[in-house]
Amino acid sequence: MTDQTETYDGDVTLTGHEDAPVALRDPEDVYLRTDSVAGDLEVCNAEYVFTHQSPGGGAVGDPETVVRGDLEDGYAEPDGVTGDAIVADAEDVFVTAGTAGGDLSVVAPENVYSDDVEPPREADDYDVSLTGWKQSGSASDPDAGVRVSGAHHEVTVEKARTDLDVYVVGHDHEIEITGRSASVSVYLLGYDNTVTVGPYLQSEVIADTGFDNEVVEEPYPVEELIETSKSEAFDRAGFGRRKVTYQVPAESDDWCPNCGEPADAIVARHQMEAFFLLGYPVKTYDQSTNPAKECEHCSRSAFDASLTERERKNVLK
Numbered sequence: 162m163t164d165q166t167e168t169y170d171g172d173v174t175l176t177g178h179e180d181a182p183v184a185l186r187d188p189e190d191v192y193l194r195t196d197s198v199a200g201d202l203e204v205c206n207a208e209y210v211f212t213h214q215s216p217g218g219g220a221v222g223d224p225e226t227v228v229r230g231d232l233e234d235g236y237a238e239p240d241g242v243t244g245d246a247i248v249a250d251a252e253d254v255f256v257t258a259g260t261a262g263g264d265l266s267v268v269a270p271e272n273v274y275s276d277d278v279e280p281p282r283e284a285d286d287y288d289v290s291l292t293g294w295k296q297s298g299s300a301s302d303p304d305a306g307v308r309v310s311g312a313h314h315e316v317t318v319e320k321a322r323t324d325l326d327v328y329v330v331g332h333d334h335e336i337e338i339t340g341r342s343a344s345v346s347v348y349l350l351g352y353d354n355t356v357t358v359g360p361y362l363q364s365e366v367i368a369d370t371g372f373d374n375e376v377v378e379e380p381y382p383v384e385e386l387i388e389t390s391k392s393e394a395f396d397r398a399g400f401g402r403r404k405v406t407y408q409v410p411a412e413s414d415d416w417c418p419n420c421g422e423p424a425d426a427i428v429a430r431h432q433m434e435a436f437f438l439l440g441y442p443v444k445t446y447d448q449s450t451n452p453a454k455e456c457e458h459c460s461r462s463a464f465d466a467s468l469t470e471r472e473r474k475n476v477l478k
């Protein structure tokens with residue numbers, strides 16, 4: 162026996178005002194945030210379920226409140242349901258880590274992508290936090306990271322200098338993080354999401370639950386390993402017999418022949434002794450035939466992303 166039926170058109174957000182158990186009937190996609198359901202959660206007859214909370218519970222009892230109508234997407238923010246919840250006949254349902262305080266049960270789904278993931282942070286502990294459709298956000302010098310749920314969000318974070326969490330829920334999000342000396346932990350739940358991490362950051366994918374998600378690590382720029390280019394060295398040589406050294410990008414190797422690591426950027430250090438005229442070597446006396454090579458891992462010109470600013474200063478002392 163149902164006490165209340167609430168009828169809506171369009172998107173609906175559960176905010177904790179409905180008497181529980183709350184049933185959301187026949188929505189399109191449903192995005193549930195960490196701590197949004199105080200009790201148990203039952204998801205039945207969904208086309209796709211993407212979940213960071215492992216299913217294993219039993220069915221929820223009859224609802225007190227039924228939310229229905231010409232529904233589009235459904236959202237539940239933290240404290241969105243004060244007891245149990247049922248999501249019935251949705252298209253895609255996204256269950257963020259720690260959504261339900263109780264158990265999750267998934268009944269008769271067509272497709273399930275599931276991993277057991279701990280929520281990395283409290284729900285309000287992010288520099289950028291977006292819910293809904295096609296929003297954009299940005300942060301500079303962040304403390305915690307980014308979370309998005311919904312679809313088509315765009316987030317840019319600059320000057321990351323401390324370790325961050327990036328938690329992406331839904332589909333078609335684009336997140337870009339740049340900075341130095343920090344590590345980015347990436348949580349992916351859904352599909353067609355892209356997280357791009359700049360060249361001086363480290364990244365780790367904690368969970369990739371869904372399909373067609375991508376984490377792009379931007380390559381270390383080879384120019385940064387070049388202290389003196391060939392043309393700079395020749396220009397400085399001026400006039401007379403001179404010894405010059407310069408670095409050029411090495412032929413396309415994937416592995417550094419010096420340290421053996423897989424490398425984005427490899428340079429060759431050349432030496433040359435020649436008679437220079439107007440910055441041009443007119444007669445060469447000696448030239449390195451097997452130039453030393455080095456990469457972003459072993460070059461002393463490289464910025465070591467694994468060190469903090471202070472450690473790096475100590476290394477350079």
Ligand SMILES: [Zn+2]
Nearest residue numbers: 417420456459
């Ligand atoms: Zn190397």
